[in-house]
Amino acid sequence: MTGRLLSLPVVGNLPADYQTCEDFTMPENVAVAVAFHSGYGHTARQARAVAAGAGSVPGAQAELCDVAVVNDQLWETLASADAIVFGTPTYMGSQSAVFQAFAEASAPIWMEQGWAGKLAAGFTNSAGVNGDKLNVLVSLSVFAAQHGMNWVSLGLPPGGEYSTTGTPEDLNRLGGFLGAMAQSPSDMGPGDSPSGADLRTAEHLGRRLAETALEQVAGRTALALVR
Numbered sequence: 648m649t650g651r652l653l654s655l656p657v658v659g660n661l662p663a664d665y666q667t668c669e670d671f672t673m674p675e676n677v678a679v680a681v682a683f684h685s686g687y688g689h690t691a692r693q694a695r696a697v698a699a700g701a702g703s704v705p706g707a708q709a710e711l712c713d714v715a716v717v718n719d720q721l722w723e724t725l726a727s728a729d730a731i732v733f734g735t736p737t738y739m740g741s742q743s744a745v746f747q748a749f750a751e752a753s754a755p756i757w758m759e760q761g762w763a764g765k766l767a768a769g770f771t772n773s774a775g776v777n778g779d780k781l782n783v784l785v786s787l788s789v790f791a792a793q794h795g796m797n798w799v800s801l802g803l804p805p806g807g808e809y810s811t812t813g814t815p816e817d818l819n820r821l822g823g824f825l826g827a828m829a830q831s832p833s834d835m836g837p838g839d840s841p842s843g844a845d846l847r848t849a850e851h852l853g854r855r856l857a858e859t860a861l862e863q864v865a866g867r868t869a870l871a872l873v874r
């Protein structure tokens with residue numbers, strides 16, 4: 648993929664090996680990792696929707712990482728990702744213990760700020776319409792901030808019952824802003840939940856993160872030309 652930069656702010660003296668805008672090459676692709684846990688399969692469906700959304704963006708590749716399996720391959724995949732989406736079911740108003748074990752296992756990376764500058768986003772699924780999901784998204788965003796990552800929000804207006812014209816089929820029917828929320832009734836299996844609207848909301852988050860990652864990588868590439 649090639650591209651041109653039409654205008655770049657140029658500050659200070661240009662280096663001798665300064666490259667012109669014509670030399671600018673858009674990055675071939677960006678990698679989006681979806682690092683998730685799911686105890687019973689519902690959040691895994693949401694994770695697959697996030698990955699599908701990210702992977703639908705030209706130039707973006709998405710990889711699903713089940714954080715129940717913490718091994719070298721997981722850390723290598725996350726290290727090479729431009730963006731990481733964190734996902735967990737809401738258990739007792741918080742992230743699952745398995746997800747938290749993964750979060751704590753990332754402490755050596757935190758020590759070196761190995762994920763600093765990567766983009767991050769989050770999603771969660773619970774049985775309750777509210778279910779204290781916001782607490783989980785706040786916790787995921789704090790986790791990302793501790794790693795020096797840049798949080799990307801959902802970027803959708805609230806749908807559903809936010810207004811009398813809303814419907815259950817609306818994107819962001821649960822009305823969150825920090826990340827993607829989904830709801831799965833406690834007596835419904837993962838084959839039938841989360842709802843289509845919640846899965847499309849998850850796809851939106853993946854798409855938005857991948858598009859933002861492309862912008863960030865392209866911006867860094869362009870900045871490197873003028874620095």
Ligand SMILES: Cc1cc2nc3c(=O)[nH]c(=O)nc-3n(C[C@H](O)[C@H](O)[C@H](O)COP(=O)(O)O)c2cc1C
Nearest residue numbers: 685686687688689690736738739740773774775778
């Ligand atoms: C230990 C445990 C705690 C839970 N706590 C909550 C909760 O605080 N709020 C809620 O709405 N649902 C809660 N649930 C329901 C789950 O969030 C819901 O079943 C979800 O779909 C499970 O996702 P999973 O299939 O990916 O594990 C809890 C379920 C379990 C097993």
